[in-house]
Amino acid sequence: MALAHLTGDPILLDMSVEQTPLRGGAFLSAQLDPVHHEQVRRRAIELAPGFAENTGAARGDAELRAMMTAFLGRPLTDGEFRLGREQLCVDDFPRAAHWSAGRPAGADDLGVVIIGAGPSGIATAVQLERLGLRYTILERQHAVGGTWLLNRYPDARVDVNSFQYQFTFEKNYPWPDYFASAADVRAYLEHVADRHGVSARIRFGVELTRASWDERSRTWHLEVTGAGGDGDGTGGPASVEHIETQVVVSGAGMFSTPKFPDIPGxxxxxxxxxxxxxxxxxxxxxxxxxxxxxxxxxxxxxxxxxxxxxxxxxxxxxxxxxxxxxxxYKEPISADDRALLDGIPFYWNWFCLKNWAIGMSMEAAQTVDPDWVARGGQVSxxxxxxxxxxxxxxxxxxxxxxxxxxxxxxxxxxxxxxxxxxxxxxxxxxxxxxxxxxxxxxxxxxxxxxxxxxxxxxxxxxxxAAGFQVTKYLYPTEYVGVGGITQEKAWEEDGPRAYLGITMPSFPNLFMLYGPNSQPRSGSFINAIENWARYVAQMIALMAERGIRSVEIRPEVCAAYNKRLDDESEQIIWLTEAARTRGRNYYVSEQGRQVANVPWALPEFYGMLAEPRLDDYLLTW
The missing domain is CATH 3.50.50.60 (FAD/NAD(P)-binding domain)
Structure with missing residues (x-):
C-alpha cells in the first residue's frame, strides 16, 4: 500500500487480499495473497533509489477510499472511511479543532483551566495551543504522565500495540518496543508536551480541591491547594489559591483513584x-x-x-x-521493521492503519448472535x-x-x-x-x-493489584454546579451519567475526558482521547467565535442520549454476562448498569463526536 500510495499504480490495488482469522476468529487481519509477494518486492526494489526524495502525490478522498478498500479487502461504510482516513495520518493534524474564519478577537477574553497533565490534559492542551487560546494545566503530581506516572510497578506496559497508542498528529515516533513500557509512554508524553508548547503551561504539585459555578459571572471559582515553595512538593507548607476561569476541562479520568480491597483488618x-x-x-x-x-x-x-x-x-x-x-509483547521493534518505517514513504501510515483495523475487527465478537445461540452456541x-x-x-x-x-x-x-x-x-x-x-x-x-x-x-x-475506583471520574475535586448541586448529588440516584461521556446538566462549561460511558469498544485510549479533545476544543472555539458565556447540555438531551445508550448496551455481552461477573467487573455497576463503555461501534460513536451541536445546549451570552 505504501508503493500504491507513492505511485498510484492500479495493479497494486487489484491484488487479492485474504481475511485471516486470529484468536479463533475473534479478530481478522487482512493479508496480501502470497502469490503477489514477489511482485511487490520487485516493485519496491525498483523504486527504492528514489524513496528518500519521493513524498508521493496528494491523494484525494476517492483515491484514499479505493486504497483503503483494497487494503482491507472489503468496502467501507462512510463512517469507517472518515475514521480510517484520520487513522491513516496523511494530514498534518488529522483531528484538529478549527476556527470558522480565523481567530476572533473574543478569544483573548476566554480562559481555560485543564485538570491533569496525563494524556487527556496534554491532548486538550495541544488543541488549545493550536487555536491560540489561553489555558493553564493544574497537575497534582511532579511530572506529566497521569496514570502512567502513577503506575511504576515492574513490567507495567501498554496492552495494545504502540502504533495504536499514539496521537495521530505525532508522526513516526521512534517507539523502542511493539508494546510500550510505562517508562516509554511517559517519555512519549513528555516529548509531545515539549514539542507542542504545552510544558510551559503546566503547574506541577497543585491540586484542584473545589470548583464552584458562579451563575452571575458565568465563571468557575477554583480552590487550588499547592505544595508551597516552588510547586514541586518540596518547598514548604501547603498553600491555598483562588482562581477564576470560564471553562474547566477535567482530565482526571477513570484510572486516577486507587481501589483497595475491602478486607477486615x-x-x-x-x-x-x-x-x-x-x-x-x-x-x-x-x-x-x-x-x-x-x-x-x-x-x-x-x-x-x-x-x-x-x-x-x-x-x-x-x-x-x-x-x-x-x-x-515485550519485544523490541526489529531492525527490519524500523528500516521499513523510516525508509519507505507512507509505510508507517499503512502500518498504523493495519494495527487499528485488526483491533476494530474485535467488535463483532462483543455481541450475541441469537441464531448461533439457538443452534447450541454460547455467544456467537x-x-x-x-x-x-x-x-x-x-x-x-x-x-x-x-x-x-x-x-x-x-x-x-x-x-x-x-x-x-x-x-x-x-x-x-x-x-x-x-x-x-x-x-x-x-x-x-x-x-x-x-x-x-x-x-x-x-x-x-x-x-x-486491585485496580481503580473507576466511577470517581472527577475525584478528588468537589464540583458545585447550578443552584448549589454537587456532582455527587447529581449522580446519587442513578450513578454516573453524562452526554457523550463529556458533559452533564447543571454543570455549565465543565467538560470531562474519559467520563461515564466513554471508553470505546475497540481502539486505544489515546485515539479516544483525541476525539474527546477535539470535541471539547471545538466547543470552546464556538464559544469564543459567538461570544457565548456558557454552554450547558439540556437535561432532556442528556436523558434521551443515556436511554439510547442503555438500550444499546443490552445487545453487548458486558450485560448479558453481567450476572456471572456482578461486583467483579468494572464495566458494570453493583446496580447492574454498564457504566464504563460506549455500546456503539467505533465509527458510529466517532460520528457523534465529530462536531458539537449547539442546539443540544442551553446557551447564554
Missing part, C-alpha cells in the same frame, strides 16, 4: 503493603514471602516478576481471567472461537493438573471483561515457590492473610 498488617499505584521503589522483594491480591491486567503483569525474586508468593485470585498471549461463532482458543492455551499450560486448570478457566464469555495480556502468568503459577489461592480472603492480621477455608498464610509484604 487490612490496616493492622505490620509488614510492607501498598497499592501498585503507590509502588515502593525502596522495597526489595528478594527472599520475601509476598501476597499479590488481584489478577487483572496489573496483577498479571506484575506477579511473574515478583515470583522470580520471592521466597514464596501467594497469588490471590477472586475471579479467573481470560489471559491471551500477544504477538510481539467468533466469541466462542475466542473462548475455545484461550481455553486451549490454558489447557496446554495447566492441563496436566485438572484441578488447577479448572480454577483458571472463567465461566463467563471472553470480552465480557477486559481481555488480559499474558506476561508469563501461567508459567509463574507453576513455579514451586508460587501458590494460586482461590478461596476468598476473610481477614488480614498483623502477620498475614486468612482465607475462607481457615488457612492463615504468613507474609512479609502485600501488594494490592
Amino acid at each position: 487490612i490496616e493492622t498488617f505490620q509488614g510492607r503493603h501498598f497499592h501498585t499505584t503507590q509502588w515502593d521503589d525502596s522495597w526489595d522483594p528478594a527472599g520475601q514471602r509476598i501476597a499479590v491480591i488481584g489478577n487483572g491486567s496489573t496483577g498479571v503483569q506484575l506477579m511473574p516478576r515478583l515470583a522470580e525474586a520471592a521466597e514464596r508468593l501467594y497469588q490471590f485470585q477472586r475471579t479467573p481471567q481470560w489471559i491471551s498471549p500477544m504477538e510481539g 461463532e467468533r466469541n466462542d472461537g475466542l473462548r475455545a482458543t484461550l481455553t486451549e492455551i490454558i489447557r496446554q499450560k495447566l492441563g496436566h493438573d485438572p484441578e488447577l486448570f479448572a480454577r483458571c478457566v472463567p465461566d463467563y464469555a471472553p470480552l465480557a471483561r477486559r481481555l488480559v495480556v499474558d506476561n508469563g502468568y501461567y508459567d509463574a503459577i507453576l513455579r514451586e515457590n508460587v501458590e494460586l489461592v482461590t478461596d476468598g480472603i476473610v481477614a488480614i492480621d498483623e502477620t498475614g492473610i486468612t482465607t475462607a477455608d481457615g488457612t492463615h498464610r504468613e507474609v512479609d509484604a502485600i501488594v494490592y
Whole structure:
C-alpha cells in the first residue's frame, strides 16, 4: 500500500487480499495473497533509489477510499472511511479543532483551566495551543504522565500495540518496543508536551480541591491547594489559591483513584503493603514471602516478576481471567521493521492503519448472535472461537493438573471483561515457590492473610493489584454546579451519567475526558482521547467565535442520549454476562448498569463526536 500510495499504480490495488482469522476468529487481519509477494518486492526494489526524495502525490478522498478498500479487502461504510482516513495520518493534524474564519478577537477574553497533565490534559492542551487560546494545566503530581506516572510497578506496559497508542498528529515516533513500557509512554508524553508548547503551561504539585459555578459571572471559582515553595512538593507548607476561569476541562479520568480491597483488618498488617499505584521503589522483594491480591491486567503483569525474586508468593485470585498471549509483547521493534518505517514513504501510515483495523475487527465478537445461540452456541461463532482458543492455551499450560486448570478457566464469555495480556502468568503459577489461592480472603492480621477455608498464610509484604475506583471520574475535586448541586448529588440516584461521556446538566462549561460511558469498544485510549479533545476544543472555539458565556447540555438531551445508550448496551455481552461477573467487573455497576463503555461501534460513536451541536445546549451570552 505504501508503493500504491507513492505511485498510484492500479495493479497494486487489484491484488487479492485474504481475511485471516486470529484468536479463533475473534479478530481478522487482512493479508496480501502470497502469490503477489514477489511482485511487490520487485516493485519496491525498483523504486527504492528514489524513496528518500519521493513524498508521493496528494491523494484525494476517492483515491484514499479505493486504497483503503483494497487494503482491507472489503468496502467501507462512510463512517469507517472518515475514521480510517484520520487513522491513516496523511494530514498534518488529522483531528484538529478549527476556527470558522480565523481567530476572533473574543478569544483573548476566554480562559481555560485543564485538570491533569496525563494524556487527556496534554491532548486538550495541544488543541488549545493550536487555536491560540489561553489555558493553564493544574497537575497534582511532579511530572506529566497521569496514570502512567502513577503506575511504576515492574513490567507495567501498554496492552495494545504502540502504533495504536499514539496521537495521530505525532508522526513516526521512534517507539523502542511493539508494546510500550510505562517508562516509554511517559517519555512519549513528555516529548509531545515539549514539542507542542504545552510544558510551559503546566503547574506541577497543585491540586484542584473545589470548583464552584458562579451563575452571575458565568465563571468557575477554583480552590487550588499547592505544595508551597516552588510547586514541586518540596518547598514548604501547603498553600491555598483562588482562581477564576470560564471553562474547566477535567482530565482526571477513570484510572486516577486507587481501589483497595475491602478486607477486615487490612490496616493492622505490620509488614510492607501498598497499592501498585503507590509502588515502593525502596522495597526489595528478594527472599520475601509476598501476597499479590488481584489478577487483572496489573496483577498479571506484575506477579511473574515478583515470583522470580520471592521466597514464596501467594497469588490471590477472586475471579479467573481470560489471559491471551500477544504477538510481539515485550519485544523490541526489529531492525527490519524500523528500516521499513523510516525508509519507505507512507509505510508507517499503512502500518498504523493495519494495527487499528485488526483491533476494530474485535467488535463483532462483543455481541450475541441469537441464531448461533439457538443452534447450541454460547455467544456467537467468533466469541466462542475466542473462548475455545484461550481455553486451549490454558489447557496446554495447566492441563496436566485438572484441578488447577479448572480454577483458571472463567465461566463467563471472553470480552465480557477486559481481555488480559499474558506476561508469563501461567508459567509463574507453576513455579514451586508460587501458590494460586482461590478461596476468598476473610481477614488480614498483623502477620498475614486468612482465607475462607481457615488457612492463615504468613507474609512479609502485600501488594494490592486491585485496580481503580473507576466511577470517581472527577475525584478528588468537589464540583458545585447550578443552584448549589454537587456532582455527587447529581449522580446519587442513578450513578454516573453524562452526554457523550463529556458533559452533564447543571454543570455549565465543565467538560470531562474519559467520563461515564466513554471508553470505546475497540481502539486505544489515546485515539479516544483525541476525539474527546477535539470535541471539547471545538466547543470552546464556538464559544469564543459567538461570544457565548456558557454552554450547558439540556437535561432532556442528556436523558434521551443515556436511554439510547442503555438500550444499546443490552445487545453487548458486558450485560448479558453481567450476572456471572456482578461486583467483579468494572464495566458494570453493583446496580447492574454498564457504566464504563460506549455500546456503539467505533465509527458510529466517532460520528457523534465529530462536531458539537449547539442546539443540544442551553446557551447564554
